[in-house]
Amino acid sequence: MTSYKELGLVNTREMFAKAVAGGYAIPAFNFNTLEQMQAIVQAAVETKSPVIMQVSKGARNYANGTILRYMAQGAVEYAKELGCENPQIVLHLDHGDSFELCKECIDNGFSSVMIDGSHLPYEENIALTKKVVEYAHQFDVTVEAELGVLAGVEDEVSSEVSHYTKPEEVVDFSTRSGCDSLAISIGTSHGAYKFTPEQCTRDPKTGKLVPPPLAFDILQDIESRLPGFPIVLHGSSSVPQDEVDTINANGGKLPDAVGIPEEQLREASKSAVCKINIDSDSRLAMTAAIRKHFNEKPGDFDPRQYLKPARENMKKMYIHKIVEVLGSNDKL
Numbered sequence: 572m573t574s575y576k577e578l579g580l581v582n583t584r585e586m587f588a589k590a591v592a593g594g595y596a597i598p599a600f601n602f603n604t605l606e607q608m609q610a611i612v613q614a615a616v617e618t619k620s621p622v623i624m625q626v627s628k629g630a631r632n633y634a635n636g637t638i639l640r641y642m643a644q645g646a647v648e649y650a651k652e653l654g655c656e657n658p659q660i661v662l663h664l665d666h667g668d669s670f671e672l673c674k675e676c677i678d679n680g681f682s683s684v685m686i687d688g689s690h691l692p693y694e695e696n697i698a699l700t701k702k703v704v705e706y707a708h709q710f711d712v713t714v715e716a717e718l719g720v721l722a723g724v725e726d727e728v729s730s731e732v733s734h735y736t737k738p739e740e741v742v743d744f745s746t747r748s749g750c751d752s753l754a755i756s757i758g759t760s761h762g763a764y765k766f767t768p769e770q771c772t773r774d775p776k777t778g779k780l781v782p783p784p785l786a787f788d789i790l791q792d793i794e795s796r797l798p799g800f801p802i803v804l805h806g807s808s809s810v811p812q813d814e815v816d817t818i819n820a821n822g823g824k825l826p827d828a829v830g831i832p833e834e835q836l837r838e839a840s841k842s843a844v845c846k847i848n849i850d851s852d853s854r855l856a857m858t859a860a861i862r863k864h865f866n867e868k869p870g871d872f873d874p875r876q877y878l879k880p881a882r883e884n885m886k887k888m889y890i891h892k893i894v895e896v897l898g899s900n901d902k903l
């Protein structure tokens with residue numbers, strides 16, 4: 572058993588309480604690679620922001636769970652080396668799909684886990700979440716649950732359609748499951764294609780797709796029933812058009828990619844939404860920089876030559892999210 576406390580990590584409890592009270596949201600950035608980890612830490616330190624580094628089941632399969640755990644420990648030490656005296660870094664399991672996976676992560680240094688029972692019948696979601704909570708709380712590990720279904724791909728789980736969270740269920744669910752935070756469905760979805768062109772309108776001036784707005788009425792209803800309770804938004808990449816354009820101009824093919832407009836995420840951050848998940852925007856920033864580099868410098872073949880601009884571009888994006896969208900800067 573390795574406690575996250577030995578690794579210098581923190582859980583989400585105090586972080587979320589401060590974020591809800593302060594009207595900002597904590598960035599939850601997925602990572603799979605060294606360059607993502609470095610860029611996340613540099614961005615968090617430079618902006619004095621707490622940060623959640625999250626690992627999906629797919630990331631564990633790709634990079635190895637043990638390596639990712641040591642990378643998170645390395646992230647804490649790296650943040651100190653960069654001058655941050657008291658880094659606030661959470662290592663979080665994203666979309667845990669079983670008690671066993673959550674337990675393995677808790678036993679191996681994670682400070683927070685998500686148990687995603689959103690595809691299960693209501694009572695089974697409560698029972699599974701409760702089981703994880705009972706185990707996690709013995710070690711002061713915090714637990715995120717999910718109620719409502721997001722459209723799109725969630726690791727190995729995918730859904731054609733979304734089912735918005737039913738506000739009338741949230742008090743019963745959070746009380747009986749004992750979860751520390753709740754991911755809800757109000758119109759966000761995973762990936763770089765969050766909406767079909769048919770679901771969008773077109774801006775007559777630019778011809779760009781304009782997605783339907785998030786269901787802020789549902790968010791407000793949930794907030795009024797669970798005052799101060801930490802709410803999480805998954806699928807919150809904004810799919811920046813300039814990155815998509817760079818990818819497409821350099822041999823890529825991402826037609827009609829569309830995300831959540833940043834104004835809406837800015838608005839959500841001021842509410843009880845205190846954790847905002849971003850993965851796809853990091854993938855786009857990395858891919859755009861690498862494609863551009865390959866196009867401009869076809870003779871380069873040392874990975875450091877193209878991974879350096881990729882890391883810089885991700886860092887720029889992370890800083891932008893922290894300062895311009897979530898407002899978690901200057902909180903350390």
Ligand code: G3H
Nearest residue numbers: 627629630725726761850
């Ligand atoms: O929720 C999905 C995250 O973007 C993780 O994606 O399962 O491909 O690592 P992944």
Ligand code: 13P
Nearest residue numbers: 762805806807808850851
């Ligand atoms: P995006 O695909 O919008 O980045 O969402 C990531 C996410 O929710 C990870 O759990």
Ligand code: ZN
Nearest residue numbers: 761805806848
């Ligand atoms: Zn997610």
